[in-house]
Amino acid sequence: MALIGDLHSSPVIQRHPANPILTAQDIPYNAALIFNAGVTKYQGRYVMVFRNDYGSLEKQALWGTNLGLAFSDDGVQWGVQPQPIFDIDWPIRDVQRAYDPRLTVIEGRVAMCFALDTFHGVRVGIALTDDFEHWDIMTVSAPDNRNAVLFPEKVGGQYVRLERPFPVYSRGGIERFDIWISDSPDLRYWGNNQLLLAVEDVMFANTKLGPGAPPIKTPKGWLTTFHAVDTDPARGKHGWEDTWKKRYTAGLMLLDLENPANVIGRYEEPLLAPEAAYEVDGGFRNNVIFPGGMILEDSGEVKIYYGAADTVECLATAHVDDLLRLVLD
Ligand code: BMA
DSSP states (O other), rough: OOOOOOOOTTTEEEEEEEOOBOOOGSSSSOOOOOEEEEEEEETTTEEEEEEEEEEHHHTEEEEEEEEEEEEESSSSSSSSSSOOOOOOOOOOOEEEEEEEEEEEEEETTTEEEEEEEETTEEEEEEESEEEEEEEEEEEEESSSEEEEESSSSOOOTBEEEEEEOOOGGGGTTTTOEEEEEEEEHHHHHHHEEEEEOGGGGOTOSEEEEEEEEEOOOEEEEEEEEEEEEEETTOOOOSSSOOOOOOOEEEEEEOOOOOSSTSEEOOOOOOOSSSSSSSHHHHSBSSSSSSEEEEEEEESSSEEEEEEEEETTTEEEEEEEHHHHHHHHH
């Protein structure tokens, strides 16, 4: 495994001065780690579904995971709903927890992609809502799969998603996983699976990749983030655990508008690498940047929401033209 070395964020992206924009202190119920949120704009306001690993920050103890809901008028200051989302009626019997949600507005409804840990493997699913109380579960994949993100509209008459299956046996038992794409006529049945981006394509990854936030549509193509993971066996204690050898960065790529299985542009370096204090220090797992929300404003500003150090939720902004230059130059 080739080691990656120092990585830096692109100068075109700015961390928001209000970072972290959501932490356990903002939550009106038990919360310890608030991170890896899905964010979108729906009916005139911003909406966020965030992952809450609850427990005790002081004791560095985690008891479980739930999903919380927050709304905002500006995408920066959030009002958190008094209770987590708890009445999802899972159609399967062995669910342990749902986590790492991604939100997309599609055909007037909000779609949430989620990961499900079950006693028989990790699965991805898609649920639709228009009131954030009732969720229609459209599909749940076979294991093992994680990090599904749905495109905000049909392409060529089909719904499209990115996903990250994690085959272990066929790859010698090592952790080396790539990004895939599939499509569906109805959000329920998914097929036509194709490899989209592999670890060996990305110079700042040596372990695994995963889709980030749902893609945004630009005249040049579907612009989308991904996370890239590198491992260095020399890394020691970087958080609560005795050892944490991985680093998660955010990458950026452009997919063909008509055939999104074609990667038509990619930035060779990370868009965001862990550098800020809340990304590299004091977290559950330091050196983790995990993008899950991406919003294109009318002004051309792109808001990118990301979990930092598996502990807090953050925001970074860039102009869409600068992002397109990164992937096309
Ligand atoms: C991945 C997922 C993410 C998490 C990351 C770093 O495998 O579990 O939820 O942010 O690891 O711990």
